[in-house]
Amino acid sequence: MDRVKKVFSGLRNLSVAEGEERRAAENKRDSDISSPDSEESDGTGSGKASGEMQAAGFATAAVASASKSKSESNSKASPSSSGIGETGGAKRPTQPTAQATGTRKHSKAHVSTNDKAVASKQQQSSATTTPCSRRLLREFQDVVRNGEIECSLIDDNLHEWEVQLTRIDPDSQLHKDMKSTGIPAITLNILFPQKYPFSPPFMRVVKPCIIGGYVMEGGAICMELLTAEGWSAAYTAESIVRQFAASLVAGKARLCQQSKSRLAYTQANAEQSFKHVVKVHQARGWFTPPKEKG
Template sequence: MATLLRKIGLIRLHDRDTEDPKHHQGSLKGTKGNQKNNNIKHCNTSNNESNILSTPEIKTKKSEQSSKDKPTGKDKQGKDMKEKQQGGGKATSTSLPPLAPHRQHCTQVRTRRLMKELQEIRRLGDNFITVELSDDNLFDWNVKLHQVDKDSALWQDMKETNTEFILLNVSFPDNFPFSPPFMRVLSPRLENGYVLDGGAICMELLTPRGWSSAYTVEAVMRQFAASLVKGQGRICRKAGKSKKAFSRKEAEATFKSLVKTHEKYGWVSPPVSDG
């Protein structure tokens, strides 16, 4: 019995002594490795935003950072005022008149054209028309028509009444020569000859529809002289009516009305050859 017990004890001692110590180290390493892997896994999952937000400490830092980024009342007010000033500055810049350079260019074109026309009229050798500036205004002319067809009744009226010329006023708009001038008779008071109330002149050539920038003042006046003869114009000799002067306001209203009428029913203008 004792011998059996000793054998059993020796066997146990032998088993304990013969166990590989590396086996225990490996098992311990395995345990540590599992713990390390678990720690790594936990760190990886901690990168998730839900885990970050669930951490109280990080929540506190997050709120502190957001409070720093959020502008205070004074900063916000200053920012709003700056934006309003910038907006106001933009509004001011866009409110400037964009047509100023264009108007200046039109004025230069009109001035050059009229200066050239004045020089050409002064070179005329037949004394057909003469020009005087109204109140020294280059854009407002008083034109004297000295000649009409000498075989016409109007010419005979001029001789009998000692009328040396027919006086007209010609006003040039800002966009002349691309728009027609406004022309009206001042004196004497005429009847027929396409001269209407206020001294308005019924000619398609004087309307935007019939106007061409190539027309000169001399050409317009020759056309007018022809229309006077074609329309059998005469100097008014009726008592009282002959002394009544033409008015610009009446002429403008009459011209506006006749343009509407002729645009509806058509125009009739005598050619220059008829003069």
């Protein structure tokens, strides 16, 4: 209780002292206002103080404005304020680089595609500039121009021809068989090697199935001029087709009956059969009509 009383007593004394100081200040102010000299001097002093306070206020306002601007710029640059995470903000500057890299890769792929197209065109153009291709092109044009043998290129390849042999001796039994069965032509396939005309082509029957006439299993053709020993660079594709037509008649060829089983007419079977025929004739010699009749 004594302590409480002391506290209240101290507060009361402090309040009394403040009241006395306030009254003393008011009296002094009243005396200053009544005096002209003091009014002038006080006006000057108060003006200076007011100017200093105004300048201080402007400085404070400028600092506050600068601080506010800096705070706003930091908040705009902050990833959280823009709604972009730290990872997204870090990746954003690298996007143009990635896009530019992708563009460069696309350009390289485009250039690579163009290079392949140019190379393909160069290969196609060079395909007709080799001695073999020039020879084949000339022979093909001659066959088409003559019109006696129907000929076409397989997949526009000069090295592979399909020939339709339509002209067979009308007095031959083969011609009668073809007429009775409605078969208009004998289809041949001719493959020319890269060394043509210094190496012989490979010719085989595709259809129909034929027995006799020096047509072997698988569609192979037994002719010495189709071998390396019997071939001459003076021969042409048209000449060997005509020789084959003659050998069909000389060998008394007939259409194969369905009841007889024979190897299918394929490239592989024809090549295998032709190798066997060549091996046999190399041991026994060649006696086919094309060799005897020249």
